[in-house]
Amino acid sequence: ATEAEEKDLVIIGGGVAGYVAAIKAGQAGLKVACIEKRGALGGTCLNVGCIPSKSLLNNSHLYHTILHDTKNRGIEVGDVKLNLQQMMKAKETSVSGLTKGIEFLFKKNNVEYIKGTGAFADEHTVAVNLIDGGETSVRGKNIIIATGSEATPFPGLTIDEKRVVTSTGAIALKEVPKKMVVIGGGIIGLEMGSVWSRLGAEVTVVEFLGQIGGPGMDTEISKMTQKILQKQGMKFKLNTKVTKGDDSGDTIKISVEAAKGGKEETVSFSALVAQAYQLTYSQLDADVVLVAIGRRPYTAGLGVENIGLETDERGRLVIDQEYRTKHPHIRVIGDCTFGPMLAHKAEEEAVAAVEFITKNYGHVNYNAIPSVMYTHPEVAWVGQTEAEVKNSGVKYNVGSFPFSANSRAKTNLDTEGIVKFIADAETDRILGIHIVGPNAGEMIAEGTLALEYGASSEDVARTSHAHPTLAEAFKEAAMATHAKAIHY
Ligand code: FAD
Ligand code: NAI
Secondary structure (H helix, E strand, O other): OOOOEEEEEEEEOOOHHHHHHHHHHHHOOOOEEEEEOOOOOOHHHHHHOHHHHHHHHHHHHHHHHHHHOOHHHOOOOOOOOOOHHHHHHHHHHHHHHHHHHHHHHHHHOOEEEEEEEEEEEEOOEEEEEEOOOOEEEEEEEEEEEOOOEEEOOOOOOOOOOOOEEOHHHHOOOOOOOOEEEEEOOOHHHHHHHHHHHHOOOEEEEEOOOOOOOOOOOOHHHHHHHHHHHHHOOOEEEOOEEEEEEEOOOOOEEEEEEEHHHHHHOOOOHHHHHHHHHHOOOEEEEEOEEEEOOOEEEOOOOOOHHHHOOOEOOOOOEOOOOOOEOOOOOEEEOHHHOOOOOOHHHHHHHHHHHHHHHHHOOOOOOHHHOOEEEOOOOEEEEEEOOHHHHHHHOOOEEEEEEEHHHOHHHHHOOOOOOEEEEEEEOOOOEEEEEEEEEOOHHHHHHHHHHHHHOOOEHHHHHOOOOOOOOOHHHHHHHHHHHHOOOOOO
């Protein structure tokens, strides 16, 4: 950019939120610039998140299947060896293909790509410290902040991305650890824990809550998932908190204690008695520790304080329903503001924010954002959990169907899991859909569409689904919600 050149829209951050907004704005004919500091487009998702983790999940699943699940399928294999370096190369090929693809889309849609770190000089001007040296600045009639998020650190453990890692180190380990401790049994912990467990590590997941998968996962589905992952070899310590970590020796020592007992420490005599019975201090040894206790908004160095923008207690930039900050021409989307930290949520917001600029209206249905955990089997859901529906006081019906009764799952010898529908008992409107099972991540698209269209479980049940497909389990769960399934 030339010195302080004015654009219709300046976007800070070239992750999913930023790059999608840039393309959408370019398509609408706006003069748009996107500033990105990492030297590649696509943000966390493409470079160190969704894409590399799914590459490793897919290939480690193949490896694990070939090792353990071929004989009964009539396939005899010889020596099976892991070539981790090649597996990492395959991952890098997927990543670089996709990030370069976005550069191409920028050119196609006349988006100016500025490689550097942006910071607010004033309400309309972003100063850029260029990667290749030097500085420039760019003025925007409108500005979108899309600076994303970063891993929340664990106090007392220094992240070196080699032995004490976040997901960024966990997607790039040079060898398979013997013992891996995962702090946090949320989505990152379970996905990356699965990868290294399949490749041969002994993985122990320590989770503060009483269930895995994070608070968004339906409890019944979470329990089922935990059993399946345990069968695959992963170990879990629930209701347990890590109190400290010591990485000074050859192995890292992680101290844990029962979460309940820990809370009651030294409060009263009864608490002391409770403590004596409940507290179980123990120590876990690990070669690699993965810190996966959540992510936090990233706005470091952006200079939001220079222009008086507010953040909430969790560091999220405060916005209104049209993504506007207190300066209405500055909007915020993606991980650095409210809502689930998901790439497809960021993408929806990007389109809506640009539509607010170009057309004065935009829309995201936050009740119909699907979640997918890409373990095997996958776990996917949309809408409310059963606990949420129960707490809301609405009368509801539950219908479920097991993959063990689905013909395609049986032919695939891949029958673990269920589809579960929750519908309003009076109107039959679908309130939530929860799946653990093969292909759950693709199947949830149908559930999301049903929710978006306000469908009843009967609407889905009366829709023809091809035979033999896994999707028939979806239809039969809908049948079981308002009437009865045929095959179970
Ligand atoms: P980001 O992708 O974080 O992009 C922000 C960008 O802004 C970054 O590239 C950063 O370098 C840049 N930036 C920051 N500050 C500045 C500045 N001052 N100047 C210039 N540039 C700046 N989500 C899913 O939906 N599905 C998944 O399967 C999935 N898997 C994941 C796996 C892992 C291991 C992780 C960590 C995350 C995963 N996510 C997944 C979450 C997903 O990556 C995020 O929700 C998504 O990347 C958010 O997009 P964003 O554009 O808001 O932020
Ligand atoms: P998370 O919020 O999903 O899970 C963190 C877990 O750590 C929670 O279950 C929490 O109870 C637990 N925890 C917190 N402090 C702890 C402590 N001291 N000791 C033990 N446990 C503790 O966060 P995660 O897994 O780090 O992922 C971050 C974000 O990235 C998520 O919000 C998710 O949306 C996104 N993501 C999405 C993926 C997908 O869509 N497939 C894949 C990976 C990440």
